[in-house]
Amino acid sequence: MIRVMVVDDEEPARAKLRRWLGLEPDMEIAGEFADGLSAASAIMTSSPDVIFLDIQMPGLSGLQIAAQLEPEMSPLLVFVTAYDAHALAAFDLNAVDYLLKPYDEERFRRALDRVRDRLHAPEHRQSAVRVAREQTGFSDRLLVPAGGELRMIDSAAIHSLEADDNYVKIHTADQTYLLRRTLRDLLQQLGEQRFVRIHKSAAVNIAEIDTLTPLFKGDYELRLRSGKLLRLSRRYTSELFSRTGR
């Protein structure tokens, strides 16, 4: 069975998808959501195979949800939209699936056929997430799991990022969150103008850097405003200096 999630803030729009999906023997509905935040939480916990994702929604837009997903692990996305000239052009360019409202049954079935074809082709998931990130710009906010729920944190509140196996530890002033992502991917989402790598598996918020003290062999000791000490590897010194204007 293909597990399908339906996300749209308008009930009639969800009803239409629900009705037509119900006619497909190989599809089952894995949840229906009317706003971005609850949809994003559900995606993380129930990881559906496919999401029909409305773009214009309260809280988080469909594109903002997609931008928060990890490209390799993302469900297959089919954006559903009334009208978004910009996004549509980007979707076309990157072969991202979408449905234009209103759509008829034939168009809907065509979209389903594409879903079946692409279900096992990961490159389509990646391009959907990538296009969503391009469309939304660098994320000012980041969705992180906290307890059983999702929390939205400002990316400016993040002090440092630390890679740990398949996860990234996100340190803020008083919390550490664990997000199943690669550091590289997360930096790409957050935008490199705010964060800078200090060694292979760590990055800091540039605004939080307090002092740098030279160590042996070109390494530095980096002190954050919070007082936390980190090591700046010599491989990353030139980038940091050029970004901070030292």
Add this chain to the structure above:
Amino acid sequence: MDQPIADTGRWRSRSPLVPLAALWATLWTLVAIIESSYYIHSPSIPRWQPLTLILSSTCTIVVWLTFELRFARHLKYPLDPPRPWFLHQLRRLPALASAYVVIVFGLRHAIFSMAGGVYQHLPWRGQIPFELVKASLFYCLWLGLVYGTLSMRESREQTAKLGLIQNALVESQLARLQAQLRPHFLFNTLNTVSSLMQVDIRRADRLLTRLADLLRASLGAGDANIVPLEEELRLLRLYTEIMQERFSGRVLMDWQIAEDARGVRVPAMILQPLVENAFQHGIEQSTGVESIRVAANCNRGLLEVRIHNTGSPLRDGWREGIGIGNCRERLRLLYGDGASIDIANHAEGGVVVSVSVPGTNG
């Protein structure tokens, strides 16, 4: 009664007064030349005497008229029709002409006696009426010049203002079309119809008809730019019914329209963008059930419409969108300072937008 026609700031701007001053100076130079040519052939009279005569009256008149231009509010009486304007100005003539005679003769007598001479003129009985007539004639000439200058300026300003109003009209029509036919609204509504018709053909049909009515109204709204509030509310109801169908169960509408407000004439489609805003920021951004209340009242010649949505309050540093900006501009052009739009958080939660326009029935 003084009725200012333009703000004082504009009146003070000098540029259009330059030609007026030049004309006036030319006239007086001419008078001076004619008078001096008459005296120049009488060698018995010292040169300074005619000069004093001319300069005393010239200076008095120039000083007086300069003050008149700088400080006079009475000049701002409505220019059209001309007769009341002239009559209004002429009411001041007796006082001004008398003052002129007193000052000019005072000056002449003073200067002559200081120079050791005697200022000789006709007996007062003849001289005073003569001078009064002369002053009156000059004043009438002056008023003619001022009237010409002022009306030229006013017509220029009106042309400019007319241009602005026309531009704003065209823009508001465009904005209205865009607001009404906003693709999101249109396509989402069509999608709702498409969904409803699978289960409830009557309801789908009704929704489609509402949409058609609204489109028709927005396309034809340019014909009657000012409409009774009743008509404006009819269109608003079409719009809100469509939105309620789309956000099934999430929006409650509450209309509290005072009887005497229904006939008040308002600019067409002035409330539409405000209600749309209430949906966009109050309802669409919320996940719960929200309500929108539209209340209209007449109070001391003002129509006040309040649109209150129970959604999330205004955030710090929020900025006004294009829709409200357009409404504000339209009201300003139509009513000047007589109309207003205020947006504020409501004490009981949500946001309330208050529109107030001068209320004329009929």
